[in-house]
Amino acid sequence: MKNGITRRGFVQATAATAAATALAGPTLRAFAETTTKEEPKAEEGGTWVSSACQGCTSWCAVQVYVEDGRVVKVKGNPNSKANRGFICPRPHLAIQQLYDPDRLKGPMKRTNPKKGRDEDPGFVPISWDEATEAIADKLMELRATGETHKFMFLKGRSTNNSDVFFKALPQIYGSRNCFAHSTICAEAEKLGAGVTEGYWDYRDYDVANTRYFIMWGTDPIASNRQIANISNHFGDMTDNATVAVVDPRLSVTAAKGDEWLPVIPGQDGALASAIAHVILVEGRWNKDFVGDFSDGENRFVAGSKVDEGLFAENRTNGLVKWWNVELFDKTPEWAEPLCGIPAEQIYRVARGFASAAPNATSWMSPGVAMQVRGAYMAMATNALNGLVGSVENVGGPNRAPSVPAGKLPDIRPYQDEIALAGVKQPYFDQRGTFDFPAVAKGKLHDQVITNRIADCLNEGEPYDIKMVISYWNNWVYSCTGAQRWEEALAKLPFFVHITLNPAEMSQFADIVLPARHQMFERWGSVTNKQDLHSYTALEQPVVEPLWDTLTDETEISWLIAEKLADKGFPNVLDYYRECFHDPETDAAPQSGKDLSLFATKIMTKPLWDPASDKKGGDELAGWDDFVEKGIWNSKKQGYREHWDDFGTKTGKYEFYSETLKGILEEHAAGFGKTVDELMKELNYQARGEAAFVPHYEEAYREGDESEYPFVFSEHRSRLNREGRTANTSWYQEFKDVDPGDEPWDDVLKINPVDCEKLGIETGDAVRVTSVQGSIVVHAKAWEGTRPGVVVKCYGQGHWAYGKIATKDYAAKVPRGGNNNEIIPSNFERISSSTTRHGGLARVKIEKVEEA
Incomplete structure (x- = not known):
């Protein structure tokens, strides 16, 4: 670290340095001198004011410490039942955003x-x-x-x-x-749950009671929708549960987990099908939830199809049909060369996951869903929850209580x-x-x-x-x-x-x-869910607005x-x-x-009006009470509330999705076409009944392997306030909180085996080229990615935004490269989601002279 401050001291240093940074000139420093024990504590002269952070999709309730009209520090709102008073680093970075001298100051x-x-x-x-x-x-x-x-x-x-x-x-x-x-965010994720369990929204997770996690393409300590919640729970999670992370890179979560499954990007569906195959062949499915063979004899045998009439289902639809169409021959040995995960590890994860059930979670995320063929990977990874009966169960993925809202x-x-x-x-x-x-x-x-x-x-x-x-x-x-x-x-x-x-x-x-800064200068509210509670957090002006905004x-x-x-x-x-x-x-x-x-x-009246029905949530005494507390919390989400009717077409948890079938048939018929013709148009490989069940689809790539030999994979930064933090010095100084990354730099992480073949060393400038375009970054030899797969964090490469985000602001020279200039535009077409994961882009790497 340039200033000799460790990452561990990041949050502690914030209070002492934020005010100094706010008063700094055009050139911001990462940190000023830290306070000494003799100096007075900030709490002696200021006030805590409630607001909300929109630095990621968690939208946590926070409290902001204001002293002499300036924001000094932030903390989690202790009134929140969702983050329980804890936050991640992103709200701290908002202070530098607020006082960024490069902000727009007038029309x-x-x-x-x-x-x-x-x-x-x-x-x-x-x-x-x-x-x-x-x-x-x-x-x-x-x-x-x-x-x-x-x-x-x-x-x-x-x-x-x-x-x-x-x-x-x-x-x-x-x-x-x-x-x-929304569709550059995660709509394909919602689709995966919608057509299996009838819930067209993001799920919540009963992490306190989970005994086994399979995390598919998600790094919830650093990104996704549960950052504060998971970060706070993670110590207990690793004590009480097995954490298996399916991710092409060694993420923060993977580094702290029990199993890392470095899947070949886009091949998650093969792994999910193999896990489901093992659970069925070994008789490990949840019989109370799913059902059983009428005579109790397990007929799921590798390579053999099953008579549907021999199986009596309880709360699910189409298990045997799913087996016959997709799973009967999808052994771990079949999956190993496709997904890059050893068969032995697939067996171990499948058995561990099923043994922990129903207190188990298959955590499906944009990492598996936002791919050209992502709808079926979203279905496949989510269907594991149905298979072990963890959906809406203790320790499983859950829905969330509704929040009363004005219209x-x-x-x-x-x-x-x-x-x-x-x-x-x-x-x-x-x-x-x-x-x-x-x-x-x-x-x-x-x-x-x-x-x-x-x-x-x-x-x-x-x-x-x-x-x-x-x-x-x-x-x-x-x-x-x-x-x-x-x-x-x-x-x-x-x-x-x-x-x-x-x-x-x-x-x-x-x-x-x-515009005014949402966390410090304006009125508003945000609604979300974490830790089995939904909530609405209030945003309010905590300081006088800066400049003519x-x-x-x-x-x-x-x-x-x-x-x-x-x-x-x-x-x-x-x-x-x-x-x-x-x-x-x-x-x-x-x-x-x-x-x-x-x-x-x-918009918030149903929450703070004493006469409103709060549906079991917080009872607030009025608007002033809401302003002071800063949050309304719902009651805790109940378990198994939709087991009698999931809201799907059959009312059941659908392995064979009549819901999806109806959607696809209706759309195809509107154009005088068949579903098979539609699947071809949407770039899916499924034909016939496969279009209605979770199944493996080969990863879709753009770029010929002979010209573009490497698969490109991207991830999110723990310090990235949705792509808006690169002009803060704290983001740049502490960039190495993201495994493999470097402070004040933008690096392409390459397996050392590939570096040796290319004649490239750490620190070399390299041009990364796809069918879409090229960027120039620095190479980093890193064991946290598999040979043939290169990894880069999203968030650098701004050619505008400010003097820190760019290498040369006046000349529009970026600091590093923007991933979106090499990832082609493509879609998961059922949900209309933009695709950025699954190794869509193949790239070639060339050493160049430093600019």
Whole structure:
């Protein structure tokens, strides 16, 4: 470490250094001097204020220590039953985000009409009045020509207030083209659970009572949706349970687990089928949950099919059909050469998992689901829970209690004829074509296809888009096939980007608007689940906002609504004024600041209103009580609540998925096609009955092996606040918390055997090239990946975002490389998920001279 501080001291040092960092000039230091024992403790002069972190998808409740008007440190909210007062490193990094001198400090306008990475936008400061005037002018131009549908709204992360801006404004105006980020996140994961157990959402996990984990492509100490919860529980987990991690790289979780299964990327399905085969052949399935042969004799014999009539199922559907279609010959010996895991280890893990059942969890994640053929891997890994009866059981994967929430007021009375005509136009992302069933919560043609929007913009199909507003996203950086987004945004006639830092996406904008930091400067709320509790955590301004910034979802939308009203279209402003009264005083909002507070109160009223039914959750005494405590917790999730009806088509846990069968047949029939024809179009190998059961599909790669000999695999950083932390010195200084990584660098981790063959040593600059593009990074000889597979962390490679994130900010020279510039754009097409895992990209590696 450059400053002589260990990783262990990271959190302890935060309190002493955050204030110094906040006052630093343009060049930030990782740490200042630590406090001495003689210096007073921070608690002697400040106040703890509740808020919430959105640094990952856990959305933990936190408390922020404020002293002399500055954020000094953060901790987990002790009122939370989900994280129990514990947090990971990410909330600490938010302090540097807040006081980042490279933050956008006021509205900016483009002066160079040419757009592209190599173009200087020529941004100049403007007022909020000038910025919103320009936005309203463009919106009114489209209304005048009856082209309101050619306005598009894009969002990334958001709060429970998002629909105030993201839904209400465009739909009252006249466009249905409001697209969120969800399918670049993990929708294929939801699909895997939806078509097997009828739960179209992310699962929670009873980690305290689990006795065996199989973690598929997930590193929950560092990423995924349970970071604070798992990090806090992990010591007890390793004492009480066996932890088996299926991951191409030696992750933090794998390094601390009992079994590491370094699977060949994308071949997880072979391993899952082999585990299921062993459980059935050895009679280790859960007979109470699944059922048994009528005479008690196990007829699951390797290589032999079984008469379905001999097996009586209890709470499941199609076990024997699954065996006959897929599992009967899928032995560990068959799987070993395909997935790269020794047969002996497959047997051991299968037996250990089944022996611990039902207190066992097969943890399916985006790592196995977000692949071109990922739906069936998601099904296969999730089906192991059904096989051992752990679904919704003690120590297994569980659903979550519902959270009472306020509703967006009805917008229909505020839509005029122009708006109603606009919202009837087809969705711009072309969902529902034959090659995109776009399934959301079991419904066809209802899923956003986020990463396809770039292709639609480039092709001008189904029509040309003339104006875009976008907030809390950076898809030029965060979407695979990133170069497509550069091309697409360069073509847009008018683009508005609302952002904390001037990001890659901002470089293509005509207007850039500065947002407030969600954790420290704004009102909002977020809802999630951990540790068998659902919760809503409140975000609130804990310090006065820095610079000339506004809250994206409320204050900016109010200003745009006012300008539209000035130009003869008052509908949006009328909606805000008439529908967002303070639920305590009934006062109508007079400003965007009022709208921000009142919307937050409306959306959370069922939680804090003493008269509301809390459904067994926390009893809050009112709004002030909610503000002070910062969180509402549900009751604890009960076990086995859906065993009598899972919500699938059969009501059972479906190994043979009648639910999926109905979806695929309906979609195919709508085009006069068969399911087999559909499977071919969707790039799946399954034909016939295999399309309806969990099964092995060969990993899909892009790039010929002879030219691109290495499989590329990526992972997430423990310090990455969703790709937004690279401009903080703490992120760069402590980058080696991610196994194999180096501080202030971006490395490609290569097995030493491959390094020797290539004549490459640690520290050499290398060009990594795929069919999509090239990046230049440093090589790192590392035993934590298998020969033939190279691994790189996502999060570096910014060519914008700030002076720390980049090597040369003015010249747009990145620090390392962006993975999305070498991972091609492709999809798991049933769910519309963008695919980034499973070794989609093959790459070649060449040693180059240091730039």
